[in-house]
Amino acid sequence: MNPILSIAKRELRASFTSVTAYIVIALFLLIAGGLFWLEIFNAASTELSMRTFFTRAPFFLAFFAPAISMGLLAEEQRSKTLELLMTLPVTDMQVVIGKFLAALTLLAIVLGATLPYPISLASIGNLDWGPIIGGYVGLLFLGSAYLAVGVLVSSLTRDQMVAILVSFFCCFLLNTFGELASHTEGTVAEVLRFISTSGHFENVSRGVIDTRDLLYYFTIVLLSLSGASIVLSRRRW
Amino acid sequence: MSKAETTIEVRDLTKYYGDFQALRGISFDVHRGEIVGFLGPNGAGKSTTMKILTCYMAATTGTAKVMNIDVTTDSIAVRARIGYLPESVPLYDQMVVFDYLDHLAELRGVPSSKREAAVTHAVEVCGLGPVVAKKIDELSKGYRQRVGLAQALVHSPDVLILDEPTSGLDPNQIIDIRELIRSIGKEKTVLLSTHILQEIEVLCDRVILINGGTVVADGNFDELYAAHPAAERNLEKLFRLLTASNAPTPVAPKAAAPVDASKYLPPESNAAPSTESSES
Known part of the structure; x- marks a missing residue:
């Protein structure tokens, strides 16, 4: 098997043998469920949709993605297994991508666990699946960006606590940039709005898949993962 | 031994950690079928x-080249x-x-x-065998050490590099591991570091002694004792003679490559700060 897949598989299995994965899934389902049912029981809403869920989810993802990514490389450094990993015939980028894929798979499982919500909605009325599929795709893209940033932060420390706090800070900043600049004009505001994840998420979740948005997520993932790979290989310079 | 294929070739290695110079120009060769003991005080650069x-x-x-690859x-x-x-x-x-x-076998x-x-x-x-189905955190220190050794040889590599392979083992396990290393060393190259001098005597064909980031002795036991009669054919005395901080200036030992004898002069102070963990 490809070394990337082998590393990803080990990482994913490790997160399910420890309690981390279960805690992340349980917390996300609790909060997502709360959001979902509040919307359903809200008397003012007459149409069947998951709009509240998808407007709030990016914010919660900024908390949850760091919880998934915090240990990826920090734990390898703390337990000294990184020294072994770095001396195997595997490139640093393969290690980083393997870790990232494991985290992304876990996130996909977490998001997949919320699928009973729209399914139960569909069973009681006429549900427009378009925005829902768009919303899930948008969350996956957004989650990839957050997780990649988390991998980079995790490569910089051996302390998981530091990793989760710094990643949370970065993701939160990426998420709120756009809102801070939303009432201003000018080049700086434009740039801030482009760097921010929120606008891009809204586009995708409306079902509009624009190459600019894809390029945006791809760039964040690529830059962060390359950064992590450089951090790992700096020892060899 | 000189006819055997050179599997490890090290030339004039230096390494700085910030301002601290851990290696001050190390050179040596290791050949196929050799078990070489890498010896020296903590912080010497092993x-x-x-x-x-x-x-x-x-x-x-x-x-540094391994199997002639840089x-x-x-x-x-x-x-x-x-x-x-x-x-x-x-x-x-x-x-x-x-x-x-x-x-690990897959990644290797x-x-x-x-x-x-x-x-x-x-x-x-x-x-x-008895622990193959157990979780690693349930294992004793001896078994953990052996699992570590098993991952190093699972792909039958040409060169084995073992940093204190017998630390934490009981005498029976040490003897088993030595047997294992000896059988591997017949066809492969083994470079191992240890603080147990007796282990070097029973296991190794050759000793490379380093101190303060330089090679202070390199050769088989006969060569080393011949070069340092003051050691009285005792490895412990030789170790003290060449690495203790008040040691007299060593005579340039036999080296694998033609080298300038002045390189072997000990550094100003041998009490260099330790960069390795201090357990011994």
Whole structure:
């Protein structure tokens, strides 16, 4: 098997043998469920949709993605297994991508666990699946960006606590940039709005898949993962 | 021995950690079929040299080749040919022993058709049979050390680099591991570091003694004792003679490569700050 897949598989299995994965899934389902049912029981809403869920989810993802990514490389450094990993015939980028894929798979499982919500909605009325599929795709893209940033932060420390706090800070900043600049004009505001994840998420979740948005997520993932790979290989310079 | 293929070739390695110079120009050769003991006080540069040979870190200057491949220009090819047991045994505590070895064999490029046989063989030679289905964090220190050794040889590498392979083992386990290393050393190259001088005497064909980042002695026991009569054919005395801070200036020992004798003069102070963990 490809070394990337082998590393990803080990990482994913490790997160399910420890309690981390279960805690992340349980917390996300609790909060997502709360959001979902509040919307359903809200008397003012007459149409069947998951709009509240998808407007709030990016914010919660900024908390949850760091919880998934915090240990990826920090734990390898703390337990000294990184020294072994770095001396195997595997490139640093393969290690980083393997870790990232494991985290992304876990996130996909977490998001997949919320699928009973729209399914139960569909069973009681006429549900427009378009925005829902768009919303899930948008969350996956957004989650990839957050997780990649988390991998980079995790490569910089051996302390998981530091990793989760710094990643949370970065993701939160990426998420709120756009809102801070939303009432201003000018080049700086434009740039801030482009760097921010929120606008891009809204586009995708409306079902509009624009190459600019894809390029945006791809760039964040690529830059962060390359950064992590450089951090790992700096020892060899 | 000079006819045998050179498997490790180290030339003028230096390494700085910030301002501290850990290696001050180390050169040596190791050949196929040799078990070489890498000896020296804590902080002498043993682990640093091993980390450079295994491509974990880069040297500041100098070259190192394994199987005639340069560690900096083709690091992946070097890494495919070595097995490495670092000083702190790198284990994933939550994994089952078999899965751990299988994972490492896979990453080390053992094809899937041969992997089960390779893992079974490593389990057998390292005496891991009774614990193969256990989680690693349930194991005793001796078993953990042996799992670490098993991952280093699961892909039957040409060169084995072992940083204190017998630390934490009881006398029976030490004897078993020595037997194992001896049988591997017949066909492969083994470079091992240890603080147990007796181990070097019973296991190694040759000794490379380093102190303060330089090689202070390199040769088989007869050569070393002939060069240093004051040691009275006693490795402990030789070690004290060449590495204690009040040691007299050593005579330039026999070296694998033609070298300038002035390089072997000891540094100003041998009480260099330790860069390795201080356990011994």
